[in-house]
Structures are given as structure tokens and as C-alpha cells.
Amino acid sequence: MRLEPKPAPSLAATLLYPAGAILATLVLAALLVLAAGADPLSVLALVAKGAAGSQFALLETLTRATPLIFTGLAVAVAFRARLWNIGAEAQLYAGAIITVVLGTGVLPLPSWLLIPVIMIVAVIAGGLLLLGPAILKTRFGVDEVVTTLLLNFVVVLFVSMLLEGVLKDPMGLGWPQSQKVIADAQLPRIVQGKRLHYGFVLALAAAVGVWIVMKRTALGFEMRAVGHNPEAARFAGIQVNRVLMKTALMSGGLAALAGFSEVAGLKGNLTLDLSPGYGYSGIVVAMLAMLNPLGVVLAAIFVAGIFVGADAMSRSAGVPSYIANVMVATALLTMVVAILLSRYRLRWR
Amino acid sequence: MSSVHPASQEIVLRLSGITKHFGPVTANDSISLDLRAGEVVALLGENGAGKTTLMNILFGHYVADAGTVEAFGTPLPPGDPGAALKAGIGMVHQHFTLAENMTVLENIALGTQSLWRTRFDRAAARDRILRLSRDFGLEVRPDAVVAGLTVGERQRVEILKALYREARILILDEPTAVLTPGESDALFATLKLLVREGLSIIFISHKLYEVMAVSDRVVVLRGGRVAGERRTAETSREELAALMVGEEPVLPPIVDVDFGGEALVLQGVTTSGKTSGARLERASLVLKRGEILGLAGVSGNGQAALAALLSGMEQAVAGAIQLFGETRQPWSAAQAVDLGIGRIPEDRHAVGTIGDMSITENAVLEAIRSPDFCRRGFVDWRAARDYAQEIIAEYDVKCPSPEARIRLLSGGNMQKLILGRALRPQPALILANQPTRGLDVGAVAYVHAQLIKARARGAAILLISEDLEEIMALSDRIAVISRGRISEPSKRGGKSIRELGEMMAGHGLEAA
Secondary structure, eight states: EEEEEOOOOOOHHHHHHHHHHHHHHHHHHHHHHHHTSSSSHHHHHHHHHHHHHEEEEEEEHHHHHHHHHHHHHHHHHHHHTTOOOOOOOHHHHHHHHHHHHTTTTOOOHHHHHHHHHHHHHHHHHHHHHHHHHHHHHHHHHHHHHHHHHHHHHHHHHHHHHHHHHHTTTTTSSSOOOBOOOGGGGGGBSSSSTOOOTTHHHHHHHHHHHHHHHHHHHHHHHHHHHHOOHHHHHHHHHHHHHHHHHHHHHHHHHHHHHHHIIIIIIIISSOBTTTSSHHHHHHHHHHHHHTOHHHHHHHHHHHHHHHHHHHHHHHHHHOTTHHHHHHHHHHHHHHHHHHHHHHEEEEEOO | OSSSSOOOSSSSEEEEEEEETTEEEEEEEEEEEEEETOEEEEEEEESSSSSHHHHHHHTTOOOOOOEEETTTTTOOOOTTTHHHTTTTTTEEEEOOOOTTBHHHHHHHHTOOOOOOOEEEEEEHHHHHHHHHHTTTTTTOOOSSSSGGGGGGHHHHHHHHHHHHHHEEEEEEESSTTTTOHHHHHHHHHHHHHHHHHHHHEEEESSSSHHHHHHEEEEEEEETTTEEEEEEGGGHHHHHHHHHHHHOOOOOOOOOOOOOSEEEEEEEEEEEEESSSOOOOSEEEEETTTTOOOEOOOOSSHHHHHHHHHEEESOOEEEEEEEEETTTEOOOOOOHHHHHHHEESSSSSIIIITTTTHHHHHHGGGGGGGGGTEEEETEHHHHHHHHHHHHHHHHHTTTSOTTSSSSGGSHHHHHHHHHHHHHHHHSSEEEEEETTTTTTOOHHHHHHHHHHHHHHHHHHHEEEEEOOOHHHHOOOOOSEEEEEEEEEEOTTTTTTOOHHHHHTTTTTTTOOO
């Protein structure tokens, strides 16, 4: 078996391959359901219904998609410049920490000012958290995959320390959780009485913003150039290291917004289970979207739908909801294969 | 010095009707070729003419869409490099495939032993290598580590590797590209010994004088087809060049113009040694406006460091630099563009362009932050596209559209785009580092004409090249770089190729 490079993929092909990847994912999931002793078609139907079968289900899916859009964008931005940010989880928590620190009443500001201030500081915190690994990479050649990945554990343990210490809610009956953010610091709900909040709108705006940066600005151009060929970019006069710093700030900042929006929009306080791995799922989302910022929105909704739908399905069909994790992981693998196939032709001999 | 022994009539290798398509591109169009025992066939053709594809099919790296390969009368199974090796075909690639950290002996014996054998008979292997080495004038040190070898030695190791495997057919892909004239002569002598032993050789080249010197027969490829086949004794360089390009390339005459003034002065400059190869060691150089200064030398003697210095990619640690009459600190890459230094890099794939970006994006790569294309951080893509269109039209870049990925262009068209990007802003100083390496005759002529045009408007041009013919044809003055030092330049015609060759090898070179 051999791989031969293909000429430029057509537009139809770039759309067809992700679709094929998702189809392959569904087939593999169906086999697993079969192995679990249930009827695959009805289970997949239940997943779909649970994800988008009702207004409640749909809003729940969009709520779940919100942090995934942010982390997906964070990863897409970084990967475009070949900055392998595996640390969106840590940056998410950095944003969450800032939100509870500033959002619990220390800043006497009106709501219209308080929320932007918290957002900006959260973005800076997340950006700085990724700036460290980026500097280590450009200065000393330290592999950022290792540093950003390990920082996830450092930051989660740091959060654990805070929740057992200075940030512990005195009224929390001893649970490791922070105080709730005050009402002025909360993002309003889009539909009264439902969980979907304005963080989702913010995520959509961020996606459009990132798309504009990547497509229309000189910075986006430089980031792509650095990602494709740093040697040629440096020769052309692009300051590669500086571009990587800016990428790090942007990527870390976007991931931090996921933490901000989860705390200020949904949970209200910081707990250790704030993120069930949104940072890692962001990598899946970004890859499924082939790093396209607008594609990230669709991919995030797809991944969120699988999680939400699988929860609902598991309640009624008795198949473990872990199937969702398997499906998402399978989707990543099939997508990687699809990307490969869109660029290379398989030859059997 | 074509072989004195007439080739026998036995056909050892026969390619018939080889056709290969890559998408819409036809790389090989029913090519047929015979190789007889004891003869040297030169495969001559521009880049993109299909030489490499043909050899890859012969060697089993690609599978042809149509056609067959026969070695010694038996057909080779398509797509099986192992079968090609077994049939006695050996290939010496342009880029050597040696394990740097192993010795010459280990490299040559590598892969010839069964993996299940636990013992390796070094003494026998060494004896065989030394015998081959003596018989064919391929001097090597079996126990030297490859990393410490010169390019010429490495090539000898590659040839020995093929002979060790009992190759009867040897394919040499542009073997002289990295050699000094002296080393090339030694290689040609070796080839003569090999054919005397009955080996057959395919010699791939685009240098006409070599082809004339070494081959018995010449097969010219153009656009994927056989454009002609000649006995070397019955043809001329002019005829071969015409077959290659379809028409005679015309070089504009060099007109002497004196613009006066020095564009660049280096005095005792030593570089930091960041780039690979030798660094500059107290190198001095004066480049005047309106002249082409040719810098000859064997690859790895400091050319890369000099080019990097002028491109803004490397710093000097000692010495003084004057640019356009002003003493300056070394500049960055972005400053080089702003200062009016047009840069044509040595490696157009790895450094000159970004393969996965469009022609438009590559055209504005150096100027993306300039007010022409960038307003408050936003790129004016329409202006960029217009600019790319202008370069495409003005520099005759053949491409499907400005949106096409530049990876899809041929080497010549890629180089034309780089040329347009570097020359269109009318730079006062031009660094042309190997500007025609790997290009076909037509594209070479085009690049030369553009350099001469730039010279005529008063630009100062530093031409770094390993191709002495090119240097002799274009330069007003010629200097030689060896081990990081630059010789005192001589007027064109002041030194013969032989003298320059000796200087390139490091003889009689004093620091200027």
C-alpha cells in the first residue's frame, strides 16, 4: 500500500470527505451498539432525537456546544500556525478562575462594564498561560505539546488547591466549590427559563471574528504562512516568533472565554467538574472543522449533539452513554483519515 | 571523450511506450528507450520534461499507466523497487541516500545482508569494496564516517554501493551538480572504466558540455516525449539545445555601462555560523552598481552564509558592511526588503515559496505589511490579486490562475514568480543565489535575460552559482569563494575555467 500526492482537492471533495468521515463514525458506532446487545438503528435514532428532537434537546445541544466552539476556535487558531496547543483545558480553567475572582463582588462596576472587564482579564490570563510554552518553544525549542499538555494537570490541581483554600465557598457545606458570581456578572439567558445563555452568541461572534482575522488581516496571513512554511515566512521578513506569540495570546484567550462563559453563563461558580474535557474535545472539534473557524461552529454542535443525545439515549435504551466518547474519538480518527485521503491517493499494488 | 570501445549490440534495458499521467498532466508520453551493454546514454531534458518520472518508473517508485520495462530480456514487475535492484539496476540519486552516522563500509554493505544473519563478515566486505574502489578509480576510506566526507567522496560511496550490489546498469541523476570541475573529470574517467567492464550507464543531465563529453548517445526529452535521439559524435551542443527547448535560446548581449559607485562593500566580515556549511571568515567584497559579480565555488564553502547575511537571515560577528555608501549594521529580512535588496533564494521550494499557499499570497509574501496591500492590519486582497496578475503577465508565469497553489507550478514558473517578486520593486542590489539550478534551458535563458536587464538599469547583482558556465556567461567580474574566504575578483576572461576550478578547490587562494 502506498500514498501518492493528489493535485489540489476540489471544493466538492473538501465537503465530501468530512461527510464520509461522519458516516464512517456512525457505522462504527452502530457496530459497537450491536455488540452492546441493542438495535443500532433505534439507538442512533434515539441519539439524534435526544440531540435535536425537541426544543429542549436542541437548546441543550447548543448550550453544550458553546464551550466547545471556544476551545475549538482556540485549537484551530493555534494549529493553523503549527503551534500545537493541547492545553485549552488549562486555559479554560484560567478564564474560569478569573471569572469567579472578579465576578464575586470585588469590582463595584455596573453590569455592562463588569462583564467586559472580566472577559478581557480572562482572555489575558488564558493568553499568558499559553505564552509561557510559546516562549519556551521559540527560545529553547521546548516541545509545546509536552508543556501545554502537562500544564493542564498543573492548572487543574491549582484549581483544586484554590477550591480547598482561598476560593472555597464558606456557605458551600464543605464542598470544593467557589462562591457564585453576582447577578451583575452573569450572562443573561437567551430564552427565559432555558439554559441557553448569551455565551453562545458570544461564541458565534468569536467564530466570525476569528474567521475575519484569518482571512482578511495581515496577522492571519502571517499565521498561515508561519504554519505552512516557517522557513519561507522568516525569509520573507515575517517575524515568526512574534507571530507565534500573538497566536498564543489569541488561542489561549479564546480557550479562556470557554471557562468565562461556562461560569458566567451556566454554572455560576467554579467546581472541579466545570469542564468534562472541553479543552481536549476542542481538538476534535477543530480537526473535524479542518481548522476552519466557521466550520468549528458546526463541528462543535455536532460533537455536543452526540454527547447530549447519548445521555438521553442511555436513559431510555440502557446502552452506556460512554458510547458518546467512543463516537467522538472515532470521529477524530475517521476525520484524520479523511484529511489524509483528500490529499493523497491510496495505491494498492 | 566518448567511449573508444564501440558498444555491443546486446540490449540490456528496454523501455517501451512508457506513459504516465498525473491528473491532467502527462509526465511521460509513450517514451521508448533502449540501452545497450557498454554504452553511456545521456538523458537530456529540462525540468518537467519527464526525466525523473521516467527513472522513477524504471526503478519501480511509480507505476506506469502504459508501457513495459525489460531488463536483460525479462520484464520487470511494475512498482517493485526490489525487483529493479535484483535485476542489476543501480541508481545514484542527486540527493545522496547515505546514513550520516555510519561508516562508508557500513553504508555500502547496508541491506545486502540477510536480517537473520547474526554475523557480518567485515573483512570480506572491506576486501570487496577496496577491490572495486581500485578497479574503477573510486577512492574511498572504508572506515571513515559519512558525516565527515566531502560531497565528491559521498558520491563515490553511492556508486560503490551500486557496484557492490552487482549493478550492471547504473543510473546517475545529475551527478556533477555538486562537483568541482576536477572532481567531474575524475567521475568521467570512472564512467569510462565502468563501460569498459561492460556496464551500461544512463546519465541524466541538463549540462550540454557534459553530455557531449561523456555520452555515446543522447536522448532528449521535451514535454514528456522523446524530442530526438542523436549519436553524440554526430551532433552539436547547438542542435541538442534546440531539441531541448524547441528553439535556440537567445542571450541578450551584455552592454558595458558604468554607473559608478559601490553598492555593497564587505570588509573582513565573519558570520556567526548559524547557517549550515562554512561561515564567512574575514571575507571582503566590493560590488559596484551596474555590474554582475559572479561568485564561483563548490557548495558549502560559505555561499550560504554570504547569502544569509545579505538576505537578513544571519548576523556578522566581525567586520564592516557598507550598503549604498553608508556603513550599516547587518539587517533583518524585513529590512532587506525595505532597503531595496532583491533576493532570489537558493531553494525555491523550501525558502522561496510556500507551496500550499496561492500564487497571489506568495507574490505579496514579502510586502504584506506594506501600505500597498495592508490598511490598518487588513489585507486588500484585490490589490494583492492585481499585483500578482501583473507579475504573472510581466514575468510570463504560466499558471491556471492566481488562486492556484504555487506547489502546482513547474520549477521554472515558480522561479519566474520569485523573480517577479524580487525584481519588480526595482531593487538597487540583487542577490541571485543559484537562480537557475534545476531549470530548463528556456527558463535559464529567461532568468539570465532578466538579470542582464536589471544590470542595464544600474542594479548591482551578486550572482552565486556552482555552474561555472553560467558565471562565465553573465559576470563582469568573477570571484571565488572557498572555505569562507572570497578571492580578489578578476575581469571576465581573466582566468580560465581550469584556473577558477583550482581556486574553487582551495589552491592559491589568499584572503583578499
